[in-house]
Amino acid sequence: MSDRTLQSIELEIETAKVLTMAVTAEQKLSFRLASLWEAREYLLEGPITFQAISQCINTLDTWRLLDARREVKQMHIILNGTAGIINALALFDYIRWLKLDGFDITIELAGRANRQSALVLAAGSHRVMTESSWLQIDEVSMGTAGNTFEAENHIEWNKRLEAQLRRNLAAGSKTTTRKVAASTRLKGWNVSSGEALALGLVDEVSKARPQRLLQPLHLGFEPLPQAQNEKEALTVATIRKMRAEGALLELENFDAACSAARNGIVRFIDTVTTATVGKAKIDLEAALRLSSADITLLIHSNGGSVTDGLGFIDMARQVNASGRVLNTECLGYAASMGGVMLQCGKKRTMGREAWLLIHKVSSWFGDKTSEAKLSYDYCMQLQKQCFGILAERSVFTADEVAEKCRDHDWWLSAEEALKYGFIDAIR
Known part of the structure; x- marks a missing residue:
């Protein structure tokens, strides 16, 4: 060779x-x-839980950052799932924020939207149902346990949530809050695509895919x-x-x-536990090192461990004390310890449909009298810390905060939270 x-x-x-x-x-x-990522299409399938909301917001927020300078800013969410009222409100407000930033958000129901997930559909700039899809709208269901006084308080909050559901479903439609109330009372309201179109709950019944998604x-x-x-x-x-x-x-x-950390964003969408707070601390440290921007802590939480939450608050306060800025935002709700964590922001913002919950610290107090007394004393110390943090910039003293929730949960709308100084802005 x-x-x-x-x-x-x-x-x-x-x-x-x-x-x-x-x-x-x-x-x-x-x-x-050819991926859904590049087409800016997101599949929101199944139960809309904390995890599902976190994944959805992580994706949509990355697209928001990627497309911020585009002339045409579009996203397409394909919905088939079920959501309780609070989780639905969290996504409702987040999608509304995207629209405020100039994004056109098409939400297409392909399957069924159960319970209050119709609110997610209602949030879209363009609301679409496929021909065989169904809306199933139910009364708000937020169960509780306790004495009759606590039940009365809980029923009143449920009524406020019901009003919120009806108002947002009726807005931009041909139906009324009274019609929504009558149709959902003691039963589910099953709405076909044709009826939804006639009622103005959707803008279109789709029989063909958008042309922009069909190009070779x-x-x-x-x-x-x-x-x-x-x-x-x-x-x-x-x-x-x-x-x-x-x-x-x-x-x-x-x-x-365009990752969260590189843009100074930390998201806390979960129950407050040692594990979830530990992850949030890691995310915070990464954001501080990777971004010179102000830090934004986004909260959607039902509360949880007081001591773990207080540990995170200390770290957040250290950030603001060191010359960097950490602000907080709330979607859905900042309940219990989540509400205390909301206070660590230099500027505290709530979504228009979000809620703040303030109540007393709860714990297991043991079987023996001496054990119960020790646990009680410790809980009172933790409670004093929490109420002190809540009172720092509010119109109330810590004692007045304690009195406000002496024998019941104290639920505050975004407007009430702003009025009483628990937040600085509503978005």
């Missing part, structure tokens, strides 16, 4: 290797460009000249590989640049 023949074989082998890598990179790029995919590269020899074949393969890998890397770099 001559040296020339050997060199030719080696060149062919090298070209084949590079071409394989080029084709692999092009396939990865094709799948990336092109990588967008300029065509390369046909190789005339083995060396040119290697060059062409190398160019194909480099530009496909380069395009993938560019997309990944854009995603990384």
Whole structure:
């Protein structure tokens, strides 16, 4: 075998290797460009839990940052799930925030929206149902246990939530709050796509996919000249590989640049526990190191461990004391310890539909009298700390806060929280 023949074989082998890598990179790029991520489509399927809300907001907020400078800013949420009133309100307010930032949000129901998840559909700029889909709207159901006085207090809060549900469903539709109330009382209100359109609960019954999502995919590269020899074949393969890998890397770099941490965002969408607070501390440290922007702590929480929450508050206060700025925002609700954590922001903001809950610290007090007394004394110390934090910038003293929730849960709307100085703004 001559040296020339050997060199030719080696060149062919090298070209084949590079071409394989080029084709692999092009396939990865094709799948990336064809993904729901690049189409700005999000599937919101199944129970809308803390985890589901966290995943949804993480994705949509990254798209918000990626597309902030685009002339046309669109997102498409495909809904098929069930949500209680508070979780539905959290997404309702977040989607409303996106619209305030100039985004056009299409929400399409493909399946069924149970309980109060119709509120998520109502939040869209453009509300769509597929032909065979159903809305099933129920009365608010927020169960509780306790004595009759506590039950009375809870019923009053449920009534306020009902009014909130009816108001937001009726807004922008042809129905009324009275119609919603009558249709949901003691039963589920099953609404077909045709009825929803007639009532103005949706803007369209869709029978075809949006054209922008049906366009044939092109990588967008300029065509390369046909190789005339083995060396040119290697060059062409190398160019194909480099530009496909380069395009993938560019997309990944854009995603990384728009991550929560790099933009000073920390999200706490969960119960307050040692594990969840630990993760929030890690996220906070990352945001402080990766971003020079003010830190935003987003809270949607039903409360939980007082001591874990107080530990996070101390860290947040250290941030503000060191010259950096940490602000807090609330979607859905900041309940119990979540409400105390909301106070650690330099500027405290609640969504228009969000709630704040203030109540006394609860605990297990043990079987023996001495154990119960020790637990009680400790709880009173923790409660004093929490009420002190809540009172710092409010119109109430700590003792007055304690009196306000002496024998019941104290639920405050965003307007009430602003009036009493527990927050600084409503968005």
